[in-house]
Amino acid sequence: MPEGALTKGLLAELGEKGANVRELPVGVGQLPGQVGHLAGRRFAGRTEESVQPALDPQPLPVERERVGIPARERVLGDGARRPVPVGGHFEQRADLGQDRREASVHSRSIIRVPPTGGMGRRAYSWRRLGPFLAAAVLLVWLAAPAHAADPTLTARLARALKVPHVDPSRTAALAVDLRTGAVVYARNQSLALIPASNEKLPVAYAALALLGPGYRFHTEVVGSGTLVGDVWHGDLWLRGFGDPTLVPADLAALAAEVASWGIRRVDGAVIGDESWFDARRVAPGWKPSFYIEESPPLSALVVDRGRYRGRTSANPALAAASLFRQALEAKNVRVAGRTRSGALTMVGLPLARDVSEPLADVVRFMGRESDNYTAEVLVKQLGALHAAQGSTAAGVRVLRAVLEAARVPLAGVRLADGSGLSRLNRLTASALVALLETGLAAGELRDAFLASLAVAGVDGTLENRLERKPALGQVIAKTGTTSAASALSGFVRDRYVFAILQNGRPISTYWARLAQDRFATALAASG
Numbered sequence: 001m002p003e004g005a006l007t008k009g010l011l012a013e014l015g016e017k018g019a020n021v022r023e024l025p026v027g028v029g030q031l032p033g034q035v036g037h038l039a040g041r042r043f044a045g046r047t048e049e050s051v052q053p054a055l056d057p058q059p060l061p062v063e064r065e066r067v068g069i070p071a072r073e074r075v076l077g078d079g080a081r082r083p084v085p086v087g088g089h090f091e092q093r094a095d096l097g098q099d100r101r102e103a104s105v106h107s108r109s110i111i112r113v114p115p116t117g118g119m120g121r122r123a124y125s126w127r128r129l130g131p132f133l134a135a136a137v138l139l140v141w142l143a144a145p146a147h148a149a150d151p152t153l154t155a156r157l158a159r160a161l162k163v164p165h166v167d168p169s170r171t172a173a174l175a176v177d178l179r180t181g182a183v184v185y186a187r188n189q190s191l192a193l194i195p196a197s198n199e200k201l202p203v204a205y206a207a208l209a210l211l212g213p214g215y216r217f218h219t220e221v222v223g224s225g226t227l228v229g230d231v232w233h234g235d236l237w238l239r240g241f242g243d244p245t246l247v248p249a250d251l252a253a254l255a256a257e258v259a260s261w262g263i264r265r266v267d268g269a270v271i272g273d274e275s276w277f278d279a280r281r282v283a284p285g286w287k288p289s290f291y292i293e294e295s296p297p298l299s300a301l302v303v304d305r306g307r308y309r310g311r312t313s314a315n316p317a318l319a320a321a322s323l324f325r326q327a328l329e330a331k332n333v334r335v336a337g338r339t340r341s342g343a344l345t346m347v348g349l350p351l352a353r354d355v356s357e358p359l360a361d362v363v364r365f366m367g368r369e370s371d372n373y374t375a376e377v378l379v380k381q382l383g384a385l386h387a388a389q390g391s392t393a394a395g396v397r398v399l400r401a402v403l404e405a406a407r408v409p410l411a412g413v414r415l416a417d418g419s420g421l422s423r424l425n426r427l428t429a430s431a432l433v434a435l436l437e438t439g440l441a442a443g444e445l446r447d448a449f450l451a452s453l454a455v456a457g458v459d460g461t462l463e464n465r466l467e468r469k470p471a472l473g474q475v476i477a478k479t480g481t482t483s484a485a486s487a488l489s490g491f492v493r494d495r496y497v498f499a500i501l502q503n504g505r506p507i508s509t510y511w512a513r514l515a516q517d518r519f520a521t522a523l524a525a526s527g
Helices: 003-025 151-160 195-211 248-259 316-330 360-371 371-385 390-403 428-442 443-451 510-527
Strands: 081-085 102-105 171-177 185-186 218-228 231-240 270-273 349-355 475-481 485-492 498-501
Touching: 003 171, 003 390, 151 185, 151 510, 171 428, 171 510, 195 270, 195 360, 195 390, 195 428, 195 443, 195 475, 195 485, 231 248, 231 316, 248 316, 248 349, 270 360, 316 360, 316 510, 360 371, 371 390, 428 443, 428 485, 428 498, 475 510, 485 510
Parallel strands: 102 349, 231 270
Antiparallel strands: 081 102, 171 185, 171 498, 218 231, 218 349, 475 485, 485 498
């Protein structure tokens, strides 16, 4: 499908949900007085001493982007599963047949949702920007700023970025005052650079905009054959539709549903079906070492991040089918045939279905923990649902069309994957700031989008960074780290939006992060 036609189709599909987004200019001007604040909390067990916006903070530990987090270390909770009607809108694909069963919602997952109340993420969200935001904002930083920037702050930000071993000519930065629309700092803001994991920001926004925060992935068991007595004459198909959070406990629930039909023996096989996505296990532009080391093999059917018998399987669908067979046997359902992988091409009988947590939780985990696998699966899911092909190439076309529909400036932008591992990706500081502003004004998507950003000194990939005031708890941002790039983009309270991209061959992670943290600290101190 041509990109122009895809963009028009997505514009129509977004409808009213995307109307405010499409009308939002790139810069943000004076905001209504009701804007909520990000901060104002004290943190138990942390020092309350004031930190000046000095240019020499404590040395920062070199922190690796978090990938491949074991499922058992990140659980949603231990509560019992709750049944939900299968007829609910969990994905945009017709079922294979009439399903009289119920679906089970995950009780365990790689995702841990923070408890409500207390220091919840909503404390860092802008709740009400007013009904007339789109009319109030101005396209200010693509032309002359509407208000003069503070020259003192501009100078401090410039000094913050001056560190050894980071090339100024390959550094881009942009900071905008959300209250006035003034550009407080700009350097190479239109320079296209490798974004590292800041690539996950377009993925988060596009997934939430097109699928909605309440979207749920599903996995199903379909039988091809007939049930006679307690024997299923035929095969059982475990069909994956891209759920990145599937764990063995979910297979146990599916097996229990199959057993509830009275099935005690299967004279066929258990077959893993991953045909919802293409068969490519990596994305374009990845180093060979990224396969398994930075992400398990990409597939529409992956359980426990592809782990099987203590190792990451190169055939995740077969591994998932093998685990499901074990789950069936644990429920006293014997299987005679040999486990294999394949693609179901006929209409079968739906026997069981499992659905994931809402997309908002999945995106939160992806962003905070910078999870590569989740980002890549979301891109393929967008391709499968909105471009009729579950591939990375189709998915990034959808990503670009969503950004274009949101009027994010795309000059120099090139999207190759979802995680940011690819060296083929290019983003600009202008595009990132525009995208962040768009997410901020995106109505029902805003809270979920902002929740994907890590909180300085509190959680995610910023848990061990910016741990002292004035930045502590006041900065929410997306990090990015590869050997060739380092990045930090986000918000300082409700006052500033910023983006920093740094490239090198290789980039010095220590010095790049030092510059980023000094930049964010200077913004926090000025607000």
